[in-house]
Amino acid sequence: EDVGARFEAYGWHVQHVDDGNDLAAIEAACEAAQQETSRPSLIVLRTVIGNPAPNKEGTAEAHGSPLGADEVRLTKQILGWDPDSKFLVPEEALTDCRHAIERGAALEAAWHDLRTRYTEAYPEAAAEFDAWLEGKLPDGWTNALPSFPIDKPIATRQASEKVLNALAPLMPNLIGGSADLAGSTGTQIKGAKNFEPEEVGRNFHWGVREHGMTAALNGMAAHGGVRPYGSTFLVFSDYAKPSLRLAAIQSLPIVFIGTHDSIGLGEDGPTHQPIEQMAMLRAMPNLMLMRPADAAETVEAWHAILEHKTGPVVLVLTRQKLPVFDRSRYAAAEGARRGAYILSEPEGGPQAILIATGSEVQVALAAADLLMKEGIRARVVSMPCWELFEQQPEAYRDQVLPPEITARVSIEAAATFGWRRWVGDAGAILGIDHFGASAPAARLFKEFQFTPEHAAELVRQVLEGAKS
C-alpha cells in the first residue's frame, strides 16, 4: 500500500522525507506542516528498523525483543561510543536536554505573559476560557434542562436532542456530531454552523468512520476546554471499541451516543440490532454506560454525564417512542443519577423485584401491575447505569436491592451476559442471546417475549422456586 497516496486521497497534506536520519530535512518538513493550516499533515519518514545494529538492522528481530549484549556492543562501536559502557547518554544529547529546561521555562513565561495580557484585555472571555479548562459547568445550567409532558410519548434519542439543544446556548464548548447519522441520532445543534475547512462551527460531520470520530473525540478531550460528543447507532460502537478503550485508559471524558439501541429499531434487522454491545461496553474498565428509561431519565443521564469527568460515557438511546412516566405516580427521575433506584413500590412492601433498563422499564411496570392484580407485590427498579450504582454506598444498594429479596427478574432486550450478578442464583434473566430479526419493533418485542405477561410469569416462577 502507498501510505502517502492514501492520505492524499483523504485530503491530507503529505510530505516525504526519504532519509529518516536527515534532521535538517525533518525540521524543514515540520515547519512546512506548521505553515499548512487548512489540512492535517502527514510526514512519511523512511528509516531502517534497528539501524545501525550490524546483524539485526532491517529485520523483525530488532522490533519485538532486546538486541542482546553482543549486538549492543557492536552497535555502540559503530556509533563511536564506549562499547563497555553500561548506561550511556552521549554528551551531545545530554547538553541539548539540559538546555530544554531553560527553553521550556522561557516558553512557559511567554505563555503566562500572553495569558495575563489577554485577561486584562478581555476579562470575560478569559474567565470563560479558564472555566472551560477547569471543566466548570456554567452557573444555572441545570435550570436550562427541559422537562417533558407525560401525555406525549417520545424516543429517548429525541429527548436527548432537546437536552443538547437546551444546553447549547449556555455551553458553547459542548461540541460534537455524528458518524453520518446526525438526523437519526439527534445530535445537531439547531441554528449552529458546521465544522468545515472554511468555517469553524460546532456541528461535526465525521462521515461513516466511527473509529476516526471517537479518536477525534479523544484528541479534543485530551486538549481540554471542550466537552466533545459523538454519535452513531449503538451497534456500530463495535467499530469504535478500540478508541473507546483508549478514552477509558486515558480517563478522557468523551460522550459517545449510541441510538437505535435494541431490536426496537425494527426493520433494519440483525446487522443493525445490538445484542452483545452493552455487555461489551459494561465489561470495560472506567467506562460508564447509561440507558435511560424515558425522557425524564434522559435529562438526568445528561446531568450525570456532564458531572462525570474521569472517563468516557456511552449514552444508550431508543429509536422508538417511549412513554414519559407519570412521576406523581412513580419516583422522581433524579434517582437515575445514582445508577439504579426504586421506581415503583407496591403497597405492603415487595415480595419480588423487577429490574429493567431503557425501553424495558415500561414492560417491568406493566408486569408489576399485572402481578398486583393477583396479589403479588413486585418492586420495579430502573437501572440506567450499573457503574454509578456500584459506586453508591452499600446501604443504598441494599435498600434498592435488599439481599433478602432473592426473587428477582431482570428485563433488558440485550444479551443476558453479566446480569446474573444482579438477579442472583434464585433470579431469572429476560434477555436475548441470539441475533435479532427484521420486523416492526412491536412484533419483535412480542416474538422475543419482552412482554408484561412473560415477565410476570417469570416472577411467578422465581417466587415458586424461592418457596421450594
Place this chain on the structure above:
Amino acid sequence: EDVGARFEAYGWHVQHVDDGNDLAAIEAACEAAQQETSRPSLIVLRTVIGNPAPNKEGTAEAHGSPLGADEVRLTKQILGWDPDSKFLVPEEALTDCRHAIERGAALEAAWHDLRTRYTEAYPEAAAEFDAWLEGKLPDGWTNALPSFPIDKPIATRQASEKVLNALAPLMPNLIGGSADLAGSTGTQIKGAKNFEPEEVGRNFHWGVREHGMTAALNGMAAHGGVRPYGSTFLVFSDYAKPSLRLAAIQSLPIVFIGTHDSIGLGEDGPTHQPIEQMAMLRAMPNLMLMRPADAAETVEAWHAILEHKTGPVVLVLTRQKLPVFDRSRYAAAEGARRGAYILSEPEGGPQAILIATGSEVQVALAAADLLMKEGIRARVVSMPCWELFEQQPEAYRDQVLPPEITARVSIEAAATFGWRRWVGDAGAILGIDHFGASAPAARLFKEFQFTPEHAAELVRQVLEGAKS
C-alpha cells in the same frame, strides 16, 4: 475523500463509471474487472440517491424512510408507469427475470458437466475437492496431533503452532496467517509458500489490518472448501469485532487466534493487555471462545475447533510459557472438548471448587495443593470454553459443578464480568477490573494477586461465608 484514489493507493484496479444508470458502461467495467486477475477491482459508480423521485432525489430523506404515497405516484409518472398501481413489476424486468431461470439452469448444467468430466479425469483430486466442500476432515487426522512432554514448559501459542504444523500436511485446505504478527502468534506453516500476487501459497500476511483480515476469513469461509484462520494479539480482537460479528451472524466457521492473552504478556503494558476482550467475545451469540490451560488442552482445543462448523471460534493463547500438566496425576485433557472438566479431585470429595481458565489453571492447582495441606478439599475445574460447557447435558454440568457445592472461586486474569454465573451468590471471583501495567509477567501476576496464596484465601473466605 477521493475513494478511487484511496483504493488505487491500496494497489487495487479502479474504474469509474460517471453515470450509474449507463448499463452498457457498467457491463463494460464488469468485464474489464473480470479480465484483471492479479488485483481486486473497484468500480466507482456515480448515482443520485432516490432518482427520479422529484422532491426527494439527492436528499437524505430518500435514504432512511419510505418515499410516501404522493412521492411514489409522482415518481411512477416520471418513469411512465401507472401511478395507481399498487404493486408493479415492469414487463421488461419481469421478462428478464423469467429468462434467468433458463439461463441459470444452463449454467448449472454446464457446471455439473465440468464436475463430471473433472471427476473422471482426476478421481483423487475430485474426491478431495468434494470432501473439502462437504467440510470432511481427512482420515486419521487425530493421529497426527502432537503430544507434549511434561518436563518442558511451553506457551500455548507455541503448542498451537506445533498442532497447526502437524495438521498442515494432511489438510492442504487449512490456510491462514496473521495481521503482521506471524512470528509472535505461531501461525506460519513451515516450508509453505506465502500467498502473494505471483504465488498462491498458504501463508497469508494481511498487514496491520485485523478488520480486513477477519473480513477476508469470512469471505474464504463463505466460499467454502477451505478452513481459514487468522491471528493477532487478543487485545486487537477489538478491531476485528465487527467482522467477527458478521461471521457469527452468518454461521461462518472461521478460526481467530488471539495470543498474548492477558497481563501475562508483560512489558508491552495496558494498551496491549486484554482485560474485557473475553467478556466481549463470550457475550456474542454463536461465537465460541477457547482458552486452553496447557499444551495438551491446546491440542484438544484444535480438535474441538476443527469439528465445529457452525460459527467462528476465538482461540485464546498465552505469550508466556506454561507447565504441561502431568496427566497421570490429573484428568485427561480430552475433557477440554466438553468445555469444562474436573482436572483435579481431592480425596474424600470436594468442599469447594476452584474454576479457572488458561494460564490461571496452574494457579488453581497450586491453591488446591496449599489448601489440602490444611485439610481443605478443593476440586479444580478447568473451563476452557463456556459455550461448549453450556451445550453439555445437565447431568454432566451438575457433575462438574454440583449445585450443592456453593463454595466456588473463579480465577481468570481478565474482567470479572460474567463470572457470577459460574460461582453463584456465595462464590468469589478472582479477576482484574482495571487496566494492566507494564512489568514482567511474574511481577504482574503477583501485584494483581493471581497467586495460589490469594486464591486459597478466597476459598477459605467463601467456606467461612457458607458456614455463617
